[in-house]
Amino acid sequence: MIEVHIMAEQVFYGLAILTIGSAIFALESRELIYGAIGLALSMLGIAGFFILLDAPFVAMFQIAVYVGAVAVLVIFTVMLVRTNELFTKREDKNRRIAGIVFAFIFMIVIGLILLGSELSKASIGELKIDNITQKIGGEMLTYYSPAFILLALVLAGSIIGALTLARREDVDNSYERVN
Amino acid sequence: MVTVPKKFGFGSFVSSILWLVFWIVVIVTLVGLPLIFIILFYVPLPYIGDEVLTPYLFFSMMVDPTRTIPIIKFLIHTDIFRVMVFPGFGYAAIIAAVTIFVERKFLAKMQLRVGPYYVGRWEGILQLMADGLKLISKEIIVPSGADKLLFWLAPVLFVATAAAVTALIPVAPGGWVVADIDVGLIAVFAILGFFPLIALLFSWASNSKYPFIGGLRALHQMVAFEIPFILSALSVVLVAGTLNLTEIVESQYLYWFIIIAPISAFVFYISSLAELERIPFDLPEAESEIVAGWITETSGMLYGLIQLGTYLKLYALAALFVILFLGGWTGPQIFPEEIIPGYTGEKIYNHIVINGIFWFTLKTFGMIILFLLPRGISPRIRIDILLHTGWYKLIVLCFINIFAVLTLIYGGIIPTGGILQ
Numbered sequence: 001m002i003e004v005h006i007m008a009e010q011v012f013y014g015l016a017i018l019t020i021g022s023a024i025f026a027l028e029s030r031e032l033i034y035g036a037i038g039l040a041l042s043m044l045g046i047a048g049f050f051i052l053l054d055a056p057f058v059a060m061f062q063i064a065v066y067v068g069a070v071a072v073l074v075i076f077t078v079m080l081v082r083t084n085e086l087f088t089k090r091e092d093k094n095r096r097i098a099g100i101v102f103a104f105i106f107m108i109v110i111g112l113i114l115l116g117s118e119l120s121k122a123s124i125g126e127l128k129i130d131n132i133t134q135k136i137g138g139e140m141l142t143y144y145s146p147a148f149i150l151l152a153l154v155l156a157g158s159i160i161g162a163l164t165l166a167r168r169e170d171v172d173n174s175y176e177r178v179n
Numbered sequence: 180m181v182t183v184p185k186k187f188g189f190g191s192f193v194s195s196i197l198w199l200v201f202w203i204v205v206i207v208t209l210v211g212l213p214l215i216f217i218i219l220f221y222v223p224l225p226y227i228g229d230e231v232l233t234p235y236l237f238f239s240m241m242v243d244p245t246r247t248i249p250i251i252k253f254l255i256h257t258d259i260f261r262v263m264v265f266p267g268f269g270y271a272a273i274i275a276a277v278t279i280f281v282e283r284k285f286l287a288k289m290q291l292r293v294g295p296y297y298v299g300r301w302e303g304i305l306q307l308m309a310d311g312l313k314l315i316s317k318e319i320i321v322p323s324g325a326d327k328l329l330f331w332l333a334p335v336l337f338v339a340t341a342a343a344v345t346a347l348i349p350v351a352p353g354g355w356v357v358a359d360i361d362v363g364l365i366a367v368f369a370i371l372g373f374f375p376l377i378a379l380l381f382s383w384a385s386n387s388k389y390p391f392i393g394g395l396r397a398l399h400q401m402v403a404f405e406i407p408f409i410l411s412a413l414s415v416v417l418v419a420g421t422l423n424l425t426e427i428v429e430s431q432y433l434y435w436f437i438i439i440a441p442i443s444a445f446v447f448y449i450s451s452l453a454e455l456e457r458i459p460f461d462l463p464e465a466e467s468e469i470v471a472g473w474i475t476e477t478s479g480m481l482y483g484l485i486q487l488g489t490y491l492k493l494y495a496l497a498a499l500f501v502i503l504f505l506g507g508w509t510g511p512q513i514f515p516e517e518i519i520p521g522y523t524g525e526k527i528y529n530h531i532v533i534n535g536i537f538w539f540t541l542k543t544f545g546m547i548i549l550f551l552l553p554r555g556i557s558p559r560i561r562i563d564i565l566l567h568t569g570w571y572k573l574i575v576l577c578f579i580n581i582f583a584v585l586t587l588i589y590g591g592i593i594p595t596g597g598i599l600q
Contacts, residue, residue: 033326033383040376057422060365068372068405072379076398079383133362 012052019045032078040071057133225253248527262346267357271345274543275490280307282551289555317479322386325476329384333377334477334484340373341491348498349425351508351535356425363424364416367499368409371454374492375401378463378473385476393472396562397456397463403569404453404460410577411446414439414584415503418593428507437504439587442580444504446573451496451550453569455489458554462562497546501539505546510538 019042026038043066050059140148215234224231232250240246254260261267280295284302287294295303321330347363347370349356360366375398382394416422418439419430437444453460456472464472474485501507514530514537560568587593 033329033380037380056360056362057365060362060369063369064365064372067376068369069402072376072398072402075376075379075383076395079379 008052011048015045015048015052018042018048032081033075036071036075036078039074040067043067043071055132261355261357266348266350266355267346268342270350271342271348271491271494272487274494274540274547275487276307278490278493278547278551279486280304281548282554285548285551286555311483314480314483319479319481320476322476324386326384326386329380330476331481333381333384334481334488337374337377337381337488338484338491340370340377341488341495343370344495345491345498347424348495349428349502349507350498350539351532352429353529353532353535354425355532355535359423359425362422364412364422364427367424367495368405368412371408372405374454382473385473387476389469389471389475390473392469393463393465393475396465396469397473399562400453400456400460400462400565400569403566404450404573407446407569407573407577408450408454410574410581411440411443411450412503413577414443414580417581417584417588420595424502428502428509431506431509435504435506435509439584439593440504440580442576442583444500446576446580447500447503448549449573450569451500452553453565455493455496455550457493457550459557459560460565461559462565465559493547493550494543497550498539498543500546501542505542507542508535508539510534510542513537 022038022041022045026035026042029035029038043062046066047059047062050056050062219234224233226232230236232253237250240250255265263269283306284294295306297303298309299305321327344367346357347360347367349359358366378397378401379394382390382397385391415427415436418436419427421427421430456463462472464474466472469475474482477485512530512534514534516530518528518530584593588595
């Protein structure tokens with residue numbers, strides 16, 4: 001059992017290096033396409049964390065949504081944009097250093113808050129739940145059903161809004177035979 | 180320069196063989212045996228049954244063929260065999276190779292042609308080997324201005340992703356699957372989501388206009404058909420009550436799910452055709468419009484890799500159709516319990532597993548033929564009709580079947596929470 005534990009720790013560090021490294025690569029890369037690929041890799045690393053946390057359902061949806069849809073959308077948009085017109089000036093050095101410093105301060109504050117809270121004392125122990133996805137689904141449809149319906153309404157509203165925005169009035173395609 | 184062969188003499192023939200034997204003996208004693216003993220010192224020896232597999236036992240097993248059965252059994256049940264050979268890559272690659280040949284012959288017969296004929300003695304049976312040798316020996320040309328890293332990486336990623344899909348397919352009862360995970364169906368769809376990304380990146384990396392048009396078409400097509408593809412599997416999940424592919428097959432022991440979800444099966448078939456970029460949905464590779472679509476700039480083995488990946492994907496989707504709708508490996512037991520009557524030694528074959536493999540392969544191959552069929556009879560459709568079909572019609576058809584299944588469940592005809600419970 002102890003070997004499994006060590007294994008999980010190594011996998012955790014590997015995933016952390018992959019996720020953070022590719023995120024930094026995504027930020028620093030001059031080529032926008034490579035930046036988008038770095039973003040997709042970072043998302044894959046997060047999916048790996050979910051697998052490590054015994055949540056394969058969330059992990060698979062992380063891959064399907066973020067790598068399969070969001071990364072494709074980003075790359076598609078990047079390809080349509082002339083990249084050399086975007087980067088006319090180089091970034092200021094001081095701003096980068098300030099950003100890194102602020103990120104560190106933010107992380108330290110968040111870490112202190114988390115360490116001081118009850119979360120650090122919570123232990124999972126021998127808790128073992130089978131069919132956790134099924135239980136979450138059941139809760140979503142019974143106790144939390146108002147929230148669920150609200151989310152569904154928000155999603156439907158955003159889809160209708162997107163359709164309205166994308167609709168073009170000036171193109172008349174009524175004469176085109178669709179099938 | 181002409182080289183004249185030496186005159187043949189029996190003495191020189193024998194002496195050359197003796198020299199070969201001499202050098203083999205010298206090399207084995209000086210290099211081979213020390214190497215074997217060094218490896219034996221560090222590698223823990225596997226257990227065969229209840230005795231350790233020492234070299235002496237190994238050689239005595241090699242002498243007596245009936246004693247090698249435990250070694251073969253041990254090898255078959257290792258993980259590496261599963262990944263490399265049977266339910267994993269080897270099996271899928273053999274089916275893919277057979278599919279390439281069968282497709283050419285089958286379409287030729289449909290169109291009253293002959294097809295591959297000359298290579299090999301009978302009906303051009305060795306055509307595939309000749310094609311493979313040709314692809315391996317050809318030069319790989321990287322277009323000028325191409326993104327070198329992505330251009331080399333994308334075909335390899337394509338094959339790797341296709342092989343990852345085949346690793347999730349359960350082939351026979353008793354755990355004959357590489358990765359048996361609880362969310363297998365979602366994992367299949369998540370991995371299939373990589374393909375538009377790879378096609379798009381490769382088309383961009385080629386730095387050429389036809390691949391880029393093809394890549395954009397591939398993206399549009401795959402994104403449009405992803406949604407009906409996932410929704411069509413949803414009615415099966417509602418009936419089976421599980422996402423595990425093995426359990427989905429096991430819950431079809433009474434009847435196949437195509438009886439409950441015929442419309443979903445139809446939608447799944449159509450969207451698989453679109454996902455595989457096969458005629459009538461082969462717009463990303465439309466050879467009469469954009470040369471060869473997003474694979475225009477590939478040459479040599481890069482093309483071979485993409486071809487292999489495409490046919491692995493074809494096998495994976497046909498197998499997925501069989502698992503979801505045609506009952507997987509279930510079928511009448513046609514293999515006898517003992518293959519040699521009166522044989523009392525070590526058990527050499529499991530009649531249930533063999534039966535499962537037989538029925539699974541038969542059904543999968545039938546589905547592959549059904550996927551190949553439209554190529555012989557159907558023209559290519561226009562892109563707006565394709566998008567209209569994907570977004571308007573197939574999604575609505577999926578919902579009709581989902582509501583039908585929900586009616587059956589709420590009517591109490593199908594038990595809630597899965598058939599297996």
